[in-house]
Amino acid sequence: MKFCVCIKQVPDVTAPIQVRDGALVMDAGRVVLNAYDASAVEAALVLTEQHGGEVEVVLVGPERATETIRKALAMGAHRGTHLVVDEGTPLDSHAVSALLARHFEGAGCDVILTGKQAQDTDAGLAGGMLAERLGLPYATNAVGLALEGDTVVVTRQGDTGQEVIALPTPCLVTCSNDMNDPRIPNLRGVMQAKSKPLASERVAEVPAPRVRVLGYEPLPQRAPGVRLDGEPAEQAAEVVRRLAEEARVI
Amino acid sequence: MDERFDCIIVGGGIAGLSAAMALARADARFLLIERGEWSGAKNVSGGVLWGTDLARLVPNYWEDPEPGWERYVGRRRLTFMDERSAFSLDFASAHFAETPYTGLTVLRSRFDRWLAGKVEEAVAQSAVADASFLAQNILVEEVLMEDGRAVGIRAGEERFFADCVILAEGVNNLLTRQAGLQTAYVPAEGLAVGVKEVIRFDRKVLEDRFQLSEKSGMSNEFVGFATGGVEGGGFLYTNRDSVSVGLVLGMADLRAKGGTPYDLLNQFKAHPVVADQLRGGEVVEYSAKVVSTGDMRVMPKEVYADGLLVAGEAANLVLNAGRAIQGMDYAMRSGLLAAETVIEAKRAGDFSAGFLRNYRTALENSYVMQDLRGFQGAVAVLHDPAMFTSVPRLVCDFGRAFFTVDNRPTRKAYQILRDVRKAHMSYWDLVKLGARAARSL
């Protein structure tokens, strides 16, 4: 079976970030493999280890995003494709899914995996968009993934419970990081990654994004809170008093 | 792929990356292993890289459109401070603007990653492009020994082998100790705690405030009240759009006097003179790390053994002689020298201690050991309590008296000096200290 995993390089959201005149200021070097995509890669690796097959990772991004593909290769993916765009090219789920769809036409993937969302924008759209463009059956927010012959069995996290869905191949599944803990590449992995095939193709023209970002602003600050000290009993009494009299929530 | 490497480098800091660069240039097959998510991820260095060695690693680095360094040091300041005053020696020179620069402010998380990128490029251009590797996010847990020789490393379940291992693991040199080159116990006297904040400014504001041009920067060292009477000193360096401000505090004295590095740093930042320089800035990073004091008595017994070389701060190659903290430049030079020794050893096919001694010799002949030996006196002077208590007070009192114009008969400088000296230390103490300082600096 051929698994194709879409991976995105995202800024490390735990790094220091500020807004300056409406723009986000952060250390351009602090980028990571989108955590949800890492889980998608992990899932694909596990399934190929069990059932055989190959894992290709596909990334749309500037030159320097190659390091993120190498990371996925170091985890164990077999080959990578880098759809190269200029640094700072505006992309949204719409544009990305269009580029990915173009790439996957006739690429012969049996199972396409994406993350449920990108850690930086939390859009969570590209997966569904891609499936629709390719006319594939799909499931989102997978917390479990299994193969039964040619059938992909997805356990997805819904609003009030989990739904177990069977999909024929080819199909697309978007993955939650609750599905697994992605492996950290070991030395051998890092070494092998270097000699694995990595095709990089310049994107001729990038579809215009449908969403325009006008600017960023800091989150409105919450009013500073109070610490309640003393013995547990005192703390309990005090917080209940305040919840009832100050905040009026009980 | 053939598993065996010419050299395995533990640590992707400045020492490790410098060694790797030299090895790549010589088509040697190496494996560099860094435990951080990326090189520099774990680094706290306050940051001035002194000297010109970087130009050897990355020729014409100053022409790089995306430089990994912040600013060149175009103005230097040494400030004595008491509780309320500061007396500064300020030196600026057009010579500082000549390339290769003699001082660069750096933020390590950016600089190390940039340097690692340059090493990757060098590897790609080398004859062994597919046989040398930089691996991040992996911790080396053990140096593998075979009948007394270092033969490789272990990380988790994985073992890799090489003709030799360069330990460039930094101040927390567990493997160097494990290899028996350093007594497991380093006395607190030999160590200091470095605390640092990065404070962000609008670039324009920064350049106006510190009189900087587009690329030039300032380095400012502080003695005296900076450390609230604790042995050590302060620093303030200008980066592209931020300043690094921090303290280096003698660990022993810190323990003795109590008080947390963090509080002392805030005290320092609150000093009227410092506060003025930091106004309007926004703290974006706080970090603390152990740093050697440069006291040679805590150097490893040896910096080489059979199949083993120790470079950079892992070998305690740091000098803190008041004028500046030097550790990065020593790391860079020692990394280079270690690699050059490895290259010769490869040619000679001899990685025995006997041959690797050449590294020690090269180090001794370099400015690194000559400075370290030459400035031990200065280090001692710096540790003299007077240096961060009475001396700065004396200097500041003199300054205040000398520069204050009030409606009283103005005294001559020597009279002022006599009076403030009386107030702070005995004539003999001053003479002795002065003499020692003169000899050692």
Added chain:
Amino acid sequence: MPTILSYVAVQNGKPTRSSLEALSRAREVARARGADLAAAVLAPDAAAHADELGRYGAATVYAVSDPIFRSHLNTPVLAGLEAVIARAQPEAVVFPSTEGVKDVLGALAVRTAAAVLPDVARFEVAGDGAVEALRPVMAAKFLARVRAEGKPVLVSVRAGSYEASEAPAEARVEAVPFAFDEGSLRQTLREVVSSAAGAVDLSDARVVVAAGRGVKDAEGKRLVEELAGVLGAAIGASRAVVESGMFPATAQIGQTGKVVSPDLYVGVGISGAIQHVAGMANSRVIVAVNQNPDAPIFDVATYGIVGDLYKVLPPLIEAIKQRKGTS
């Protein structure tokens, strides 16, 4: 006259609170634009909800009735929404940001050639019909001001971003013919593993008690459940304790899990990692119980209790019982 369409998600036989919030906001927007407010319901018996939706100001209720909607599957939901949109020709479609909606939003946007703004905290429809919105990004550390043009624009609203408010209108039901042929269903639903029968959907709860890794054992879990009991709260959880299997995944609050914004959130043994806070920072009142005074959760807490949850919860539960008794 232009139309603003609002999708209403039905759970356990009734519209979810977040749907009514979205509907209420859609009504304000429609009023401001002099547009019609229509609601779309996909349910086994969709028309049955018309009256309630009327109370929230829906002039038209597009009812797509089919037994297949008893449980969620994206293919039929997509088909149903496609049909409604084709009929209503809305300039904007407002969704509650539920998992069910997230499951179809991207595909629906492509299918209807719509622009889409997912998971917004605020939105307006500008004069030219474009939609401008504020959406949390970078693990909800910042807000991005975004703009999308097109007809329609799809926008999904984070739970708790707007109040659900009534404004009674006479709802006209328009049954949308929907013949779903199972053949086109290229997926089969094997089973639905519902966590705790009839459980309140967290995002709808007014009071939430959330447990974290500090809750180490059955005893701790019991205390949390008892606290939730006396407060009449839904139980949430951090990822750590969902991973450990102590709490169901439906309880997870945060970037991966659910967004909650109850009147009262009580975090017990939760450190307050940004990915968790991303899901609860919007709560009106936040109480945090944590033994580590430096835990980041205290940065957002209205009332911080530094202490051992095993020692703090028992008296807390008692104090609340008394208070409720007296009041």
